[in-house]
Amino acid sequence: MGKGQPNITNKIRVLRFQAGEMTQAALAEKVGVTRQTIVAIEQGRYSPSLEVAFRIAAAFGAPLEEVFQWSPDQIGD
């Protein structure tokens, strides 16, 4: 929910696949958000709060930077 192109990308879809094809609903349940929010995050339409980002990373047992990537070169777009 930001302006312009999001600077944050993520690998949630890949991680879900690697986690035994975890469904978006299952991930949403683990994180404590709605499935629609997981869909929006996965598609890059919404950048989650730091807490939700950590919760998602914890759900995969992965460090935050493995789930979310930030591209500084897009600043100011």
Place this chain on the structure above:
Amino acid sequence: MTYKEWNAAIMVTSGVLVSAWVAFDALFGVDGWRGSVAHVAADMLWAIGYVVAFNILATIVVTILVSIVQREELKDEKSDERDHAVAAKAMRNGYFVLSIGCVAILVLLAFGAAPVLAVYALFGASMLAGVVFAASQLVYYRIG
């Protein structure tokens, strides 16, 4: 569409329909905009009641119909941070419209417009703000 999106769509629909009915009644009704301020204000209160009733009935009907079509119960989920963010941005848009409307009403009165027109304008601004709020929710849920 989620339950919250359906709710927003119902709000847009009720706002547009009741506003159209009020406008039609004002222009072509028995008393219309030529009625007394008290009479028109009472009509506006009834119109607000119709909006509330429409929203309740439409929510029940839509919930039943969508549940039948999707073969899965359409129910509201606990709001999360994205819902709060969407609501906040939509509220900002609605508040902006309402503020402009209130200023416009004061300008109308300052220029000597009939108070009955101010009543219509107050109702119109409130309805428009509600429609903008709900439509903004729909847009923000779609685009992020």
